[in-house]
Amino acid sequence: DSGVTQTPKHLITATGQRVTLRCSPRSGDLSVYWYQQSLDQGLQFLIQYYNGEERAKGNILERFSAQQFPDLHSELNLSSLELGDSALYFCASSVGQVNEQFFGPGTRLTVL
Amino acid sequence: GIQVEQSPPDLILQEGANSTLRCNFSDSVNNLQWFHQNPWGQLINLFYIPSGTKQNGRLSATTVATERYSLLYISSSQTTDSGVYFCAGSGGSYIPTFGRGTSLIVHP
Numbered sequence: 001d002s003g004v005t006q007t008p009k010h011l012i013t014a015t016g017q018r019v020t021l022r023c024s025p026r027s028g029d030l031s032v033y034w035y036q037q038s039l040d041q042g043l044q045f046l047i048q049y050y051n052g053e054e055r056a057k058g059n060i061l062e063r064f065s066a067q068q069f070p071d072l073h074s075e076l077n078l079s080s081l082e083l084g085d086s087a088l089y090f091c092a093s094s095v096g097q098v099n100e101q102f103f104g105p106g107t108r109l110t111v112l
Numbered sequence: 113g114i115q116v117e118q119s120p121p122d123l124i125l126q127e128g129a130n131s132t133l134r135c136n137f138s139d140s141v142n143n144l145q146w147f148h149q150n151p152w153g154q155l156i157n158l159f160y161i162p163s164g165t166k167q168n169g170r171l172s173a174t175t176v177a178t179e180r181y182s183l184l185y186i187s188s189s190q191t192t193d194s195g196v197y198f199c200a201g202s203g204g205s206y207i208p209t210f211g212r213g214t215s216l217i218v219h220p
Contacts, residue, residue, distance in 0.1 A: 002157070033208065043198065043210040056206045088153060098142050098206055100160035106153055 003027065004104035006091050012110045018079040021107045025072055025093030031055065032074040033094070033101060034066055038087040049074055050097050081111045114139045114203040118211035125189050125218050133184040133197055133214045141201030144175050146184050149196040149213070158184070158197075189218045 003026035013019055025032050034046040045058035049068035060066075063081075068074045078085060088108050092101040115138035125131055135144075146158040159166050159173040161182065166173055170189075175182040186193055196213040 035210075042212050043200075045208045045210075048206075048208075056208075058207050090155065098202065100143065100145060100157070101200075101208070102157060103147070103155040106155075108153075 002102040002104065004091060004093050004102055006089075006104035006107050008107060009105065010108050010110075012112065013081060014112055015081055015083060017081050017111075018077065019081065019109065021076040021078070021089055021091075021109075023074045023076070023091030023093075023104060025074070025091075026102055029093035029095050029102075030072065031094045031097060031099070031101075032068055032072070033092040034060075034074070034076050035090040035092065036087045037090060037106075038084075043090075046076070055097055078109070083111050085109065086111045113205055113207045114141065114201065114209050116199060116201065116209050116211040118197075118199060118214050120214060121212065123214055123216045125216065127190060127218055127220050129189050129218075130185070130187045131189060131216070133186070133216075135182045135184070135199035135211055137180040137182075137201060137203075139203045140177065140180065141203055142206075144182055144199065144201040146173055146182070147198045147200065148193075149198060151195055155198075162201075186216075189216075191218050191220050194218050 005024045030051045033048045046060040048056040066076045091104045117136045163177040172185045200210040202208045
């Protein structure tokens with residue numbers, strides 16, 4: 001158990017819908033990262049927050065947004081969902097801005 | 113961002129065999145990690161190794177930062193070692209990049 005929690009574990013929804021994925025980092029970690037893992041694209045970095053501020057941005061679509069709250073938990077919002085958004089979404093956390101990352105168990109999103 | 117190349121892409125071993133997995137980076141990385149993704153999808157930290165050599169039981173890793181590569185050694189492999197092994201790192205842009213992974217199957 002890495003100490004990073006993600007909810008929900010599984011999510012099934014329809015095209016066009018909006019969902020919110022939640023992540024709680026390890027105790028003491030200030031950075032939260034979001035990743036998308038799909039069969040064709042592999043593990044892709046989406047976005048990083050450090051102590052509430054956006055730190056780095058990767059291949060995150062405009063339909064996706066994220067934020068980190070004062071208690072350091074983070075949410076990833078996915079809107080206008082498409083079939084291709086079906087994937088495993090991971091959250092990771094680290095102590096600082098560039099440190100060892102620890103991954104949560106992931107949320108498996110299926111868009112029908 | 114940096115490019116990460118892992119080899120081999122697939123590996124099939126008999127239990128008890130040894131193996132070496134390689135990770136090449138296109139540029140210097142600040143924070144290199146090795147992960148094991150088990151058949152249930154969990155990503156498990158193996159090593160945080162920006163440089164040098166580390167050992168943990170049957171696993172060890174070496175990173176030669178000046179030559180932009182890292183090696184993961186698995187000795188006396190067991191069926192529970194099966195899964196996908198990823199390396200990842202970030203360069204000056206702080207964008208973490210993962211390799212495509214090495215898929216390992218260990219037969220009893």
